[in-house]
Amino acid sequence: MQLRMTNQREIILRELKKSRQHLSADELYDKVKKYMPRISLATVYRNLEILSEAGFIGKLEISGRQKRFDYDVTEHDHVYCAVCHRVDNLNIERQGLHTREIKSVKGYSVTGYRLEIVGICPACQKKAKQEKKK
Amino acid sequence: MQLRMTNQREIILRELKKSRQHLSADELYDKVKKYMPRISLATVYRNLEILSEAGFIGKLEISGRQKRFDYDVTEHDHVYCAVCHRVDNLNIERQGLHTREIKSVKGYSVTGYRLEIVGICPACQKKAKQEKKK
DNA sequence: TTAGTTTTAATAATCGTTATTATTTATGGA
DNA sequence: TCCATAAATAATAACGATTATTAAAACTAA
Structure with a gap:
């Protein structure tokens, strides 16, 4: 579980925890863009996957809809x-x-x-x- | 709940019940095509929606994956x-x-x-x- | 029979997500 | 410190599942 905490990951993680909601990748993308205007949506997707794999966040696959991510593990x-x-x-x-x-x-x-x-x-x-x- | 039972709907329903499995739209499309080679995939999608709406079949939205349809209501x-x-x-x-x-x-x-x-x-x-x- | 409604087939479009790729950024020795 | 290499990124193309569009065909009811 050697995970390099890049700036992108740090901000993604911070914004998710800050929101205290179950955000989707694109909602989080909008929030993160305020601090990193050049970040790519694919980066958000990739890092949400990595962060949930590593146990930093939860991944919610609810009934056929968009995935959401959970600040509470x-x-x-x-x-x-x-x-x-x-x-x-x-x-x-x-x-x-x-x-x-x-x-x-x-x-x-x-x-x-x-x-x-x-x-x-x-x-x-x-x-x-x-x-x-x- | 006035639902016209068209040939397409009849065969879709019949094949789902026959299979006794939880088929996805495209799996069902393959089965139905054997009897109706010209049926369109969109027709299968539309009618699965209508049939589940009317309570003839169940719709399964499992954890972020393809929808499946249930012969057992x-x-x-x-x-x-x-x-x-x-x-x-x-x-x-x-x-x-x-x-x-x-x-x-x-x-x-x-x-x-x-x-x-x-x-x-x-x-x-x-x-x-x-x-x-x- | 005909006018109106519904359904269909074909296909384009959309949505959420993942893959590709060239570039940038970090890392760990010589 | 410099360089090799490994990892991560931004941009964007591609993908899979589903929905929307549309013109034609099939029903239905007066």
């Missing part, structure tokens, strides 16, 4: 908004998921699982209500 | 192989996921959730073993 699940695709961290009890049956299903050797709660975020609920009034 | 979860991306149906107990806390997290109005067990399928485990021997 501790074990947790996610809620995501079906309307605006915002993602939030979640710390629900994982009990009932550590049962024997999950350890080996259908002959698979199980390495983990992904739990996504799907819903509508507060902001989108509010918007929907206001739409109704019209 | 009853409520269930999935295991998928991290190596070959094969997907299998699963009927594990959903207890511990119907708790109060899940109903409303972080102000979200919860509509559902997706649980993916990740692992290595029997075929890929076997392959890995044979690789080791060499």
Whole structure:
């Protein structure tokens, strides 16, 4: 795990942590450009991959959409908004998921699982209500 | 839910159910082409969308990969192989996921959730073993 | 039968991401 | 310090999956 912390990586990492959101590569690209106007989008993609590989950040592959990256590397699940695709961290009890049956299903050797709660975020609920009034 | 069952839709639906697998649009396109050589890939995509919208089939959006479609519309979860991306149906107990806390997290109005067990399928485990021997 | 609607095939366009490549930047000895 | 080489970068082309466009064909209902 010899990872050279280049300027680009440092700023990418810093901006992700600073945002405290689950940003996509291009959202992060916009933020990083303010400090490094000449950085390339491919560099952002490549380094997000490298940083998540090295365990500095988490990679979120949510339901067929754009990948998002997570500033929080501790074990947790996610809620995501079906309307605006915002993602939030979640710390629900994982009990009932550590049962024997999950350890080996259908002959698979199980390495983990992904739990996504799907819903509508507060902001989108509010918007929907206001739409109704019209 | 007035859905005209065209020949194209009929055959797409039939081939998906026949396969009893979680096929992607292009895999299904290959199968359907045998009966309708002139069908267009876009037609397959469009009708898979329509059929899943109407509840005839399920749509699987697994972790950043190609969408797959499910012949089984009853409520269930999935295991998928991290190596070959094969997907299998699963009927594990959903207890511990119907708790109060899940109903409303972080102000979200919860509509559902997706649980993916990740692992290595029997075929890929076997392959890995044979690789080791060499 | 005909006018209007829906669906289709063919294909262009788009979106997110990865690959290529020439250039720049760092690194580790002589 | 200088040089060789290794790694990382910016720019951009290419890619794979999916969606949009459009003109033609197939239905449907008066």
